[in-house]
Amino acid sequence: MPVKEPGSSSAVKLRFGPFELSVTERILRKADEVIPLGARAFDALKILIDRAGEVVSKNELIARVWPDAVVEEGSLRVHLSALRKALGEGEFGRKYIVNVQGRGYSFVAPVARVGATGPSSPARGSNFPAALGEMIGRDDVVLNIRSRLRAERLITILGAGGIGKTTVAVAVGHAASPDFSGAIFFVDLSVLRNKDQVVAATASTMGLVAQPGDLEEALLEFLRSRRALLILDSCEHLIEPVAEIADRICQFAPGVCLLATSREALQIAGEHVFRLLPLDCPPEQSGQTADETLSYPATRLFVERVSARGVALVLDAGDADFVAEICRRLDGIPLAIELAAGRAAVFGVRDTATMLVSHLDLLKLGRRTAIPRHQTLRETLDWSHDLLSEIERAVLRRAGIFVGCFTLEAALAVAEQDGISRPEVIDAVGSLVEKSLIEARIASQGPSYRLLDTTRAYAVEKLIANAEYDAIATRHADYSIQLLQANSVDIFDADVSNSSIQLVKDYLGNVRAALEWSFGPSGSNAQAISLAAAAGPLFLALSLLTECRNWMGRAIEHISQERNAQHQMEVHASFALSLMFTEGNREKVRAAFHLALDFAEQRGDARQQLRLLGGLSMYFHHLIDVAAAHDLALRAEAIATKTGNRDDAAIALSLLGSSYYFLGDQVRVQKHLEQALRDLSGIRRLNASQYLFDPRSQSLMILTRSHWLTGNLDQAVRYAELATDEADNSDHPIAVFRALAMSMSLYFWIDDVERVERNLAKLELSLEKNSLGPYLAVTQGLRGRYLLRVGRTAEGMRYLRDALSRLAEQRYKLLVTEFAADMAVYLTEQNEREEAVALVDEAIASFVEVNMLIHLPVLLMTKALVHIHGRAPDIKSAKDYLERSISLAREGSALSYELRAALHLARIWIAEGEVQLARDLIGPIYSRFSEGFGTPDLIIAREMLDMP
Known part of the structure; x- marks a missing residue:
């Protein structure tokens, strides 16, 4: 049954956007095209339009559209969905019907009612303008302000120039027209210059004919008994007289509501400010699809305005990034976006984005048809x-x-x-x-x-x-130095979100600008070095390693004339620490560390020495330079003994325990590192971003590997979980990388492929966000191992070959044993024994050269497997290598290595019928385990021992 609306006979047609709804014909047209609508959809549309700007509840809609039937809410959703599709909602961000969560639906587009005498206006004689184009991203704003006008008589829409205050005010006027029986009046104040003109313009707009006497008093008397909405647009240049007039209207005309637009508030009693914000823009992140980019109102506005110029703009992912950048550069200001869209319609999106790199180009954007103050920015x-x-x-x-x-x-x-x-x-x-x-x-x-x-x-x-730029830039750089020095990063404060860090983090753009100016032709060399020295710790704290390296490198180029030893030490220290994680383990990294250490020693700065010794120890760990790493640990111990500081002692214990791991002394490893963890539990955690290693995290990672080797597999898993959880919580990329990469070796060993896959995904995601060049090759190697483990052999071998090549170039050896071992076994399976043997022998020689024997059992075990598999197996050689592997593992307390090598040898003996010999080998080794009985090797060992 068609809905019959009270009073609808006078409105023969209703117009909105490009559509015209004929009430009497029950037809919806777009231009000359009839848009087919079902009877129920037509009724729903008519109800919503008659209540435009209001929220109509779902129950009311159902009751009025289906007065003679009981239907479910789903039927309403189906009809409204069809209605939205017919209206073309979503194209260029167009929106007519919005779902107000928990309340119902609202028609949000401006509506003009057309009767026998043509389109109706908000009030007889009113000059109220038509809607100023289709709005994007402001529907909720219009609904909010209209709703507030029912309780608040004076609202000022506040915002910067070009942000859309007038457009929103006009839209509110159209939406609120039914609330004021069409009595909506609009006064453009931009062309007025004094209070008398404001009074005269307001009186004229409202139809008051000028009379002899006081026009302001006549206006107030005229308004006293009227119900109306008065919109005062562009008040800022007449703020005092407008405030005075508005205040008097509020006092003497209780039925009149005022909606003002201004760049500053009127500041009178009863005023409620609505600050109009910029349109939402896509965040600065790569990889967003075109659809994701267009989900933001700023980008939708840009595309719609380009299309309005007759240019069909179809965004691919690349263009979408440029559109997002343009909208961000323009701060989401609608006027600026519209002006830039006009430029893009001529020059294209990419060239427009390039042009806007210059700040001055932002100000040149313009259009001829706008009011004068909006023709250019x-x-x-x-x-x-x-x-x-x-x-x-x-x-x-x-x-x-x-x-x-x-x-x-x-x-x-x-x-x-x-x-x-x-x-x-x-x-x-x-x-x-x-x-x-x-x-x-x-x-x-x-x-x-x-x-x-x-x-x-x-x-x-x-x-x-x-002519003030250089003088102000000098003050700006001086202030930046003072701010950084006053809020220097505490290397014993792990919370980089504390107020001091957050303050300088927010100021980071200014630090960069000050550095650029200081190193430029108008800057000061001393100021530049001082600023770089103060900024280095901040860049490290925020994991901006490449940026830190670049700025410190520029500072070092100018540092020869610098006499401040503190500044020299800070610059060289930040340079060395950032260089290691951006350029790998090259010789110049070692040189940078030693130079920085020289400055720290000259100044007697124990804390800085420990910081640099910690970083340099990581460098030697990557190289597997066992002796050098141990010497550094002993130096750290001497410094800690001299200072008597508990924090310093924790650092030294961590470095010593780590060095003993590489020396193969697992008893001392566990003694030192577990003591370090006990000491660290009672003090503040070190800020890993400053040291680029955290003694607690370092201790957990090395204890993981030590307990794994010594057969305490359950403890190893617990330490691995704790290390990765704490690294995740730190959100520091280096801590995350080291914890995930080191613990993944254990998960490969116990065949926990699910955990490997999960941690590998986290590792790769972290590296996507942070440029840590040397770690990319390690991640490739881990990915290669995983692919081999899940049967994707060819792909896994490609990853491993590339990883080993890049790691050799970067002189990174820490995980080479595992990569080489997996690759050698698979090479043998492809009958490439010669290459496999050469790969393993090369790894063995490199570890023997530096006297690191801890991984030799694995390499000898791998060499045995190379002789077992492939064409013409050499079982005798395989047995010899396995026996040597077992012996070396036993000497180094590497119980897990010993068991695995013994399992391989036992399989050979079982195949030869020597079952008892296999049991006699496995039994004593198995008996030395006290945990980890659910891991694969121990399960296999138990099965061998239980064989008949």
């Missing part, structure tokens, strides 16, 4: 700038030196000078926030501020024009 900002006092102008242009967030103290540091006092700067910052030229953010660590990129580009232009 520069004119939009000129409009605001012209309203500022001289002090506000000075503070604004000087604040343009900041990149991203800055504090009030930072603003004072660059803006305060003779002629502008501290209180005046504070007042100016507050005023600029009120005028929407500076954004304020209140967080737990205190307020911070920022300029939108477009505003900053304008401010920098003014700074240059006033």
Whole structure:
């Protein structure tokens, strides 16, 4: 049954967007095309349009669309889905019907009602404008403001120039028209210059004919008994007279609601501010699909406006990244995005993105048909700038030196000078926030501020024009040094999210800008070195290793004239630590460490020496330089003994325990590292980002491998889980890599392929986010081992070959034993025994050369397997290698290695019919295990012992 609406006979047709709904004909048209709709869908659409801007509950819709039937909510959803499809919702972000969670549905597009005399207007004689184009991303805003107008009589829409305040206000007026019986009035204040003109324009707009006498009093009397919505657009240049008039209307005309748009609040009683935010933009992350990019209103607006120019813009993933970058550069400001879209319609998306790299190009974007203050971004900002006092102008242009967030103290540091006092700067910052030229953010660590990129580009232009840029940049660099030094990263504070770190983290863009200027032609060499020395620990703390290496490298190029030994030490230390994780184990890394250590020793800085010894020990571990790593550990022990500091002792114990692992002394390994863990439990954890290793994490990882070797397999698994859990929680890429990579060896050994797969995925994800060149080859090797384990032999061999080649180039040997062992076995299975033997012999020779015997049992075991498999097995040689492997493993307390080699030898004997000999070999070894009986080797051993 068609729905008959009260009062609908006067509205013969309803228009919205490109559609026209004929009530009498029950037809929906788009241009001259009839859009087919079912009767129920038509009724639902008519109900929603008649209540446009309001929320109609699901129950009400069902009751009115199906008055004579009982239906489920699913039927309503089906009809509304068909209706949305017919309206083409989703194209360029178009939206007509929104689902208000938990409440119902609302028609959100502007509607014009057409009767016998043509389109109706909000009020007779009103000059209320048509909707200013289709809005994207503002539907909820319009609904919110309309709803608030029912309880709040004065709302000011606040925001920066070009952010869409007028567009939203007009949309609210259309949506709220039924609430005010069409009495909606719009006053454009941008062309007015004084209070009398404001009063006259408001009176004229509302149909009040000028009378002799006081026009303001006549206007108030005229409004006293009326119900209406008055929209006052662009109040900022007349803020005081508009505030005065608005205040009087609120007092004397209780039926009139006011909606103002302004770049600053009116600040009168009863005012409620709605701060209009920029459109949401895609975040800075690679790999988003075109559909994901277009799910953000800023990018949808851009694409829609390009298409409106007659250019069919079909985004692939590459173009989508450029569109996202453009929208971010323009801070999600609708006007700026529309102007950039016009540029893109001519030059294309990629060239437009390139053009916008220059801040000044942001200000050139424009269109001829807009009102004067919106024709270019520069004119939009000129409009605001012209309203500022001289002090506000000075503070604004000087604040343009900041990149991203800055504090009030930072603003004072660059803006305060003779002629502008501290209180005046504070007042100016507050005023600029009120005028929407500076954004304020209140967080737990205190307020911070920022300029939108477009505003900053304008401010920098003014700074240059006033010949102040170099002077302000110098102050900016000086303040950056002071901030970093006052909030230096504590290497014994593991919480890099503490307030000091968060403060300097937020300031990172400014640090980069200050470094760039300081090293530039107008900068100071001493200032540049000082800033680099202060910034190095921050870059390390934030895992910005490549950036740290690059800045410290530039500092070292200029450091010859630097006399400050502290600065030299900090620069060289940060350079050495970052270099190791970006360029591998090259000789220049060792040289960088030794130079930094020389400076630390000259200054007698024990903490810095321990920091560098820890980093250098990792370098020697990667090289498998056992003697050098042990010497470093003994040096650390001597320093810790001298300082008597418990924290220092924990570092030394960790380094000593690690070095004993490579020497094969598992008793000392476990004694030192378990003592280190006990000592570390009562103190603050070290900040791994500063040391680039954490004694606790280091101890857990080495204990994992030590207990694995000595046969304590359950304990090894517990340590591995603890190491990986703590690394995950630290979110530090180096800690994550080392914990995952080292523990994965254990999971391969006990054949926990599921855990290997899970940790490998986490490892690869971490490396995608962080550029850690030397670790890419290790990850390739681990991936190769996994592929071999799951039967993808050819692919796994490719990964392993590439990994071994790259690791040799980078002089990284830590996991080469495992990679070489797996590869050799599979080479033999492909009848490439000669290559397999050469690969194993090369690995054996390299470990013997540095006197690291701990992995020789595995390599000898692998050599035995090479002789067992393939064409013409050499069983005699295999037995010899297995017996040598068992003997070496026993000498090195490597019980797990001993058992596995014995299992291989036992299989040979069983095949030869020597079952009892096999039992006699396995039994004593098996009896020395006290745990791990659920692991594969021990299960196989038990089965052998139980054989008849």
